[in-house]
Amino acid sequence: MRILIGKIGLAKIGDWFDRRLQLAAPIREAAEHPVPRNTASWFYVFGSAALTVFLLQLVTGILLALIYVPSASEAWSSLQALNHDVALGWFIRALHGWGSNFMVAIVLIHMVQVFLFGAYKFPRELTWIIGVLLLLMTLGMAFSGQVLRFDQDAYWGLGIGASISSRVPIIGPAVVKLMLGGPIIAGATLSRFFALHVFVIPGMLIAFVGLHLMMVLKLGINEWPMPGRIVKRATYEREYHALTRQEGAPFVPYAIWKDLFFAAFIILAIAACAFYFGPFGPTGQPDPTIIQTAPKPDYFFLWLYALLSLLPPSMEAPFLLIGPALVILALILLPFLSGEGEKSWKRRPIAVLTVLLIAITLGTFTRFAQFAPWSPQMSAWSGDPVPARFVQGTTALERQGALVFQFKQCRNCHSLGNTGGQRGPALDGVAVRLTQDQLIRQVIQGGGNMPAYGNNLSPAQTTALVAFLKTLHPAGQSPARDASRDIVLGDSGQNASGQR
Amino acid sequence: MSTKPALVPSSHETISRRGLFMKLGILFNGFAAMVLAVPVVGFLVSSVTRGRGNGYLSWVPLGPIDEFPEGETRLATFRNPNVMPTDGKTVDTACWVRRVAGEKFQVFAINCAHLGCPVRWFPQSGLFMCPCHGGAYYRDGARASGPPERGLFEYPYKVENGLVTIQAGELPTPGAAIASLTGEKPPCAS
Numbered sequence: 001m002r003i004l005i006g007k008i009g010l011a012k013i014g015d016w017f018d019r020r021l022q023l024a025a026p027i028r029e030a031a032e033h034p035v036p037r038n039t040a041s042w043f044y045v046f047g048s049a050a051l052t053v054f055l056l057q058l059v060t061g062i063l064l065a066l067i068y069v070p071s072a073s074e075a076w077s078s079l080q081a082l083n084h085d086v087a088l089g090w091f092i093r094a095l096h097g098w099g100s101n102f103m104v105a106i107v108l109i110h111m112v113q114v115f116l117f118g119a120y121k122f123p124r125e126l127t128w129i130i131g132v133l134l135l136l137m138t139l140g141m142a143f144s145g146q147v148l149r150f151d152q153d154a155y156w157g158l159g160i161g162a163s164i165s166s167r168v169p170i171i172g173p174a175v176v177k178l179m180l181g182g183p184i185i186a187g188a189t190l191s192r193f194f195a196l197h198v199f200v201i202p203g204m205l206i207a208f209v210g211l212h213l214m215m216v217l218k219l220g221i222n223e224w225p226m227p228g229r230i231v232k233r234a235t236y237e238r239e240y241h242a243l244t245r246q247e248g249a250p251f252v253p254y255a256i257w258k259d260l261f262f263a264a265f266i267i268l269a270i271a272a273c274a275f276y277f278g279p280f281g282p283t284g285q286p287d288p289t290i291i292q293t294a295p296k297p298d299y300f301f302l303w304l305y306a307l308l309s310l311l312p313p314s315m316e317a318p319f320l321l322i323g324p325a326l327v328i329l330a331l332i333l334l335p336f337l338s339g340e341g342e343k344s345w346k347r348r349p350i351a352v353l354t355v356l357l358i359a360i361t362l363g364t365f366t367r368f369a370q371f372a373p374w375s376p377q378m379s380a381w382s383g384d385p386v387p388a389r390f391v392q393g394t395t396a397l398e399r400q401g402a403l404v405f406q407f408k409q410c411r412n413c414h415s416l417g418n419t420g421g422q423r424g425p426a427l428d429g430v431a432v433r434l435t436q437d438q439l440i441r442q443v444i445q446g447g448g449n450m451p452a453y454g455n456n457l458s459p460a461q462t463t464a465l466v467a468f469l470k471t472l473h474p475a476g477q478s479p480a481r482d483a484s485r486d487i488v489l490g491d492s493g494q495n496a497s498g499q500r
Numbered sequence: 501m502s503t504k505p506a507l508v509p510s511s512h513e514t515i516s517r518r519g520l521f522m523k524l525g526i527l528f529n530g531f532a533a534m535v536l537a538v539p540v541v542g543f544l545v546s547s548v549t550r551g552r553g554n555g556y557l558s559w560v561p562l563g564p565i566d567e568f569p570e571g572e573t574r575l576a577t578f579r580n581p582n583v584m585p586t587d588g589k590t591v592d593t594a595c596w597v598r599r600v601a602g603e604k605f606q607v608f609a610i611n612c613a614h615l616g617c618p619v620r621w622f623p624q625s626g627l628f629m630c631p632c633h634g635g636a637y638y639r640d641g642a643r644a645s646g647p648p649e650r651g652l653f654e655y656p657y658k659v660e661n662g663l664v665t666i667q668a669g670e671l672p673t674p675g676a677a678i679a680s681l682t683g684e685k686p687p688c689a690s
Contacts, residue, residue: 073588155590159616159671160632166675173676174548182547183556183670184593187586287589289577291610291618294631308615309633313649374634374646378620409625413634423634451636451644456626 030217031256034248038224040255043117045262046110047216051209052263053103056270057141058202060096068148070194072187072286075150079282094274100142102270104300107138112355115334118343119222121231125335127215130208132331137205139300144197146298150190151282156295158185167317185288220244221251225343232340294375303365309374310365373422376412380420387417394471401468404461408453416472424450431470431479438480439466556582556669562607565662568599573621573639576607581669595655596621596628597664598639605664608641609653609672616673619652628652649674 018024067086069078082089111131114120120128143161147154158180165179166172181188223243249255280298284290297305311319345352377384386402394402405411413423434442443462446452457465473479542549550556558581568574573596580591596608596619608628610618617632627644628637635646642651653672658665670676 071586071588072590073586156617156632159611162671163611163614163616163673163675166673168675173551173673176671176673176676177548177551178545180547180671182584183551183582184580184590185671186580186590187584187588188547189590191586285589287592288610288618289589289592289594291575291594291620293618295617305632309647311647313647316647316649375631376629376634376636378629378631381622381624407624409622409627409629412622412629446645449645451625451627451638453625455638 031252032250033217033220034244035221035251035255036223036243037247037249037254039221040249040258041224042258042262043113044221044255045259046106046113048259049262049266050103050106050110051213052266053099053106053270054205054209056267057096057099057103060092060099061198061202063092064096065198070148070191070198072150072190075148075190076282076285079149079151083279083282090279091274093279094277095270096145097280098270098273098277100145101299102266102273104138104142106266107135111135112359114222116345116348116351116355117222118225118231118345118348120335121341121343122233122236122335122339124215124219124222125339127212127219128335129332130212130215132328134205134208134212136328137201137208140201141197141205142298142300144193144201147190147193148197149280149282150286152284152286152290152293153281153295153297155185155286155288156293157297158189160295160297164320168321221255222343225345227342227344227346229343230341231343292378294378296369296372299366302369303362305372306365306369309372310368371422375421376409376423377421378412380411381406381409384411384419386411387419390416390472394468397464398468398471401464401466404457404465405468408456408461408465410465413450427469427472429472429474429477431473432477433480434469435480435482436466436470437482439469443469551670557667558669559658559665560668562595562597562664562666565599565603565659565664568597568605568664570599570601573598573623575621576664578666578668593668594618595666595668596652598641603659605657605659606641607655607657607664607666609655611653611672612648613643613650613652613674614646614648616671 014024064082067078067082067089069075079093082093084090114128114131147158162176162180162185165175168175177183179189179192180186181192220240223240284293296302308316308320342348386406391399391402410427411420413421415422415426416428418426430439440462442450443457443465444452444454453462470479560578560581562576562578568576575594576597577592577594580587580593583591594610596610598606598608600606608619612619612630612632612635614630614633614635617630619628619630619635619637621628626639628639628641630636630646630648633647635648636644637648637652638644640651641654643649655666655668657667
């Protein structure tokens with residue numbers, strides 16, 4: 001057989017096919033189309049890297065589908081089987097999970113690069129708009145993929161999605177039932193997200209990636225932006241063609257070797273992360289009767305988790321419903337608002353500052369969300385004892401107050417000695433900030449995000465608790481005093497409630 | 501090859517036989533698409549249309565009244581009235597049952613009124629706390645602090661034949677609160 005092929009020659013076989021397919025010429029033309037020399041840069045590798053990761057996701061996704069069962073009663077166990085029973089199932093899951101993290105990151109980096117290099121300007125406006133749609137689809141894949149990992153986080157994450165959707169005026173409740181495929185999060189919900197994740201969004205992604213690539217080929221890759229080289233609709237295309245004619249080089253092999261190197265590097269990086277860190281979850285079973293859970297979204301939605309805690313309640317609904325629409329609208333309008341002019345980031349300070357501002361904002365929110373200082377620590381009251389130094393040398397009443405402090409779950413929101421919740425302020429030095437009267441008022445009436453405990457504490461408990469809180473001040477600093485009481489009641493006034 | 505003028509319409513006013521058939525063909529396909537669109541769209545939105553009115557809601561039992569001591573708040577679970585074969589464990593739902601006194605109850609949804617995370621009851625401090633964004637509620641379900649804009653959702657309930665029964669079947673969300681069915685909001689914490 002080998003001799004036979006050798007005799008006929010590979011070239012002849014190739015000719016036979018190409019006579020019928022007629023693809024060689026257009027492929028050669030696409031591969032050898034001239035690109036401006038300075039675009040053969042390491043800054044220009046992110047688009048092809050995103051495509052590479054997308055292909056990896058397609059392959060690993062199909063592999064996972066060989067075992068995964070999209071049924072609310074079986075999905076979780078089929079993931080366990082992938083993790084533990086099927087040979088290398090854990091690795092394929094890890095590749096797909098890390099691939100999704102890398103894909104979101106690379107798509108965002110690609111977008112920032114395109115924005116800073118002015119590549120969205122004339123005549124590449126539509127390429128940018130399709131890119132925005134591709135970003136939305138990538139995020140849609142990330143969210144729906146998290147749902148397919150049908151565990152506790154997925155279940156309650158869907159509840160959060162439903163709660164947000166329900167706030168749309170008028171059609172909110174209908175949107176929720178459409179999204180869940182029924183009145184509750186159940187089997188139909190998972191099947192629906194499976195269809196989205198496996199058929200609908202990937203199909204759209206393939207079609208739009210094809211369009212996106214075709215336009216890059218037809219319109220040419222964006223030239224390296226030079227400060228002072230202004231884009232004008234009337235002259236740009238002529239200038240670009242002159243540029244590629246004079247100092248152009250064939251894309252293959254002049255520029256593609258950097259894409260190839262970076263693509264291989266990214267694949268290896270994903271494989272390394274998958275190997276060392278393993279697959280994501282699944283966490284606990286998606287059983288809604290197990291309520292001892294603190295759901296958190298995946299990494300790329302953590303900023304949203306933080307934002308939802310920190311927004312004032314009245315701002316939340318408008319922000320959630322109008323905010324995303326405004327952002328998408330701004331991204332789509334961008335090439336129409338600044339379709340001409342400077343491309344170089346060196347002459348576009350507002351563009352650079354915008355990117356920095358968004359990056360710092362998202363980074364800060366993500367960092368916040370990792371330790372979630374707004375969530376009460378549900379087990380602090382029973383798990384973190386009051387550090388001994390806070391009760392040494394205290395009176396019986398004050399120690400009773402420390403017990404009340406723990407037993408009434410104050411610790412879930414207030415830390416002592418750096419352990420406990422961070423929802424409310426740390427109380428290590430509270431006696432310096434608040435007088436006895438202010439402490440009593442705060443405990444009984446609450447306020448400033450603290451529930452009122454007036455209904456839940458007996459007068460004796462309140463007295464003991466406040467006595468304990470009054471001992472919480474740094475050595476050498478006296479507790480806050482209400483000066484007027486000294487005058488009205490004399491020196492005994494501050495000690496009226498049995499204080500030292 | 502000689503071109504046959506009959507195949508190409510000579511002007512916009514005249515229409516050739518084949519041109520007419522093509523237009524009729526498009527029209528015919530449009531009609532077929534419309535015939536199909538009705539059941540396709542009907543299928544797609546069936547989860548919405550079935551829920552019109554009280555379509556999804558039914559009365560489900562939580563347990564004998566003796567299981568809920570007076571003055572206490574207990575966790576109860578119930579099976580969702582609409583079950584599909586592939587639902588698995590997701591049809592079992594938890595709720596908090598507060599027996600105020602006698603046959604007077606409050607049955608709270610497990611879902612926080614902010615974004616639906618499961619709230620936990622702390623009898624010692626008399627508070628429901630949410631693990632997600634730190635919402636807190638008093639024992640009567642009224643909002644105490646945090647991002648929720650309202651109190652906990654309440655299921656309508658009745659006591660029949662010694663069984664505590666609630667009207668359930670839909671995920672309570674801020675936009676479509678099942679509490680609105682009872683027509684009353686939790687009384688203010690005094």
